[in-house]
Amino acid sequence: MKVTFPHMGSTLVYRKLVEMLGHEAITPPKPSQRTIDLGVKYSPEFACFPMKVIMGSYVEALEKGAEVILTSGGHGPCRAGFYGEMHKRILNNLGYEVDVWVFDSIKRDYKNFMNIVKKLKGDNSWLRLWTILKLLYQVTKDVDGFEMQLQTKRAYETKKGDCTRAWDKIQHIYNSVQDEKGLKEARQQCQNLIDEIPVMIIPEDQKIRIGIVGEIYVVMESAANMKMEETLGSLGCEVRRSHYISEWIEHNMIPKAFSKSHEEEILKKGEKYIEIKIGGHAKETMGNIVDFHEQGFDGIIHLMPFGCLPELVSQSIMPKLMDDLDIPVLTIALDEQTGTSNNLTRIEAFLDLIRNKKRNRLSKVS
């Protein structure tokens, strides 16, 4: 079977899962202007930006010969829950014979979840499947850990682009990991790689840490958010995201009895601002901001697809939250019309605001 999946941040784990189970993985190219153009062309005008970009990715993967699309479902009343079916119908109408397998949370639809697992498992034994999943879960944990190290180091790298190059190498190294032994070697190799990156020494009180929160796709996929992490890094900020794949797996793929998921805690922290689940990641957005604030972050960048209902709700709560926590938040709506220079102006001004606030001086020059 030739299997593809959306391009959301690093595709390493999806690709390895598919390959280790004996299928052929068709990795979609990193979303480019062409991907977006294709997606916009074949999606309804008012669908949100993630649906359009993913649409484009699917078309590009199908051009490379994919037969099955593996994707995740949505949370609650968010439109993303329909997208698996929507994508399938649109692609079928375009003449592509393609099947779409949607993983919804195991906690919500056990039967469907296991059904897809069985189809993916094929002739592999359950023991083999367990070994693979265990290995890949560790890979995800490792890779997320390295990514966080790089998100910190990028702010201080002496040669622009070092961290991004290291990140590409790390994914490449982990791509060839097949067992526990290989994992150990990869871990050491990657840590050395990161430790070798030369950095500037910046006094602790001048460091700026920014949390990126919002809808998962635009937070995770750099092609959809104007390379927000790299932009902030190059402007001297340490960055953390509200979403990492390992956390998503803990929350959605592992039955409750076996996991104490980070997301449960985040949701609890968001309760004060949004009591019920309103779909998408609105409640998580609130919780994440509270969490980042507790960790002592200096500011929040809130990303949302233009017209995203859950995030519009969280946006309108933002003034109250900013008041309560005394933390600056910049909301940026993203879609195919987004102009980079306009948003760069905002980000620069936002960082000036944070620096000034930190130094409590009238004005500051970089």
Add this chain to the structure above:
Amino acid sequence: MDKVYLGIDVGSVSTNVVAIDENNRVLSKQYIRTNGQPLESVKTGIKKLKNDIDGKYKVAGVGTTGSGRQLVGIMIGADVIKNEITAHATATINYVPSANTIFEIGGQDSKIIFLDKGLITDFAMNTVCAAGTGSFLDHQAERLGIPIQQFGDYALRAQRKVRIAGRCTVFAESDMISKQQFGFSKEEIINGLCEALVRNYINNLGRGKKIRPPYVFQGGVAANAGIRAAFEKELGEQVTVPEYFDVMGALGSAILSKEYVEHTGHTTKFRGFEAADIEFTPSSFECSGCSNLCEVIKVEINGETAAMWGDKCAKWTNSVKSI
């Protein structure tokens, strides 16, 4: 010779060049229409400014801001290249220290900046539409056959109220046309337009946020007494228009350059007034290195590549040695 600091704000509609002394007093101020030629207008501004201050003062720092800040910053040798929001707020904090909210409406964008005790606490910029900005008013003035300078006075002479849809420039225009056909006078239409724009501005930019007086209104559109009156009516409070409302961005960047030079002790990178005569050629090309097809901007000074930007991967940006 006394020190002087220059600030240049290259906007879509106007290019402003100012010179201030060490006490932030304005020595010279040039307001020039950009007319789609940012480099030419900066050159004109610099030459005019030179007549005012050359021989009497020594340039100790230069700051640029506005949408053309990067390009002009390279051309002129700027010490500080800063975004418009910070530049505008810096000027206001200096000239109107009591301000808590800044309304800034320029040629192609509008901003609201919230201040507290001389610090920016929050800001917003128009996102979706240019309704209410200078270019739109310019266009309407032209259509009605009224010089833009008199636009505000017309609004103040209105006898009756008329409500015009201000959500979007296209709809505002068609609504104006139909109201004209109903027999409303030019004055009333213009007044209705001013009110619609202010309503739209406050709903769009101020949404959900606490807007606290004292208010300051700046940017080119602040010259329009009709818009100012509409703000005062909508908010029920006095709105201050500072003396140098039309060049606040340039003043802010001049102040920032002064602070930078004082703070770091660096000598200025200013290329001198002769920079206005340097052969300076910007060009652009589409990079075909990957499927992103970035539009890369390249700037040459006297035939040598001085700067490149616009590429997502920084391949070209990194290839330039700074000169």
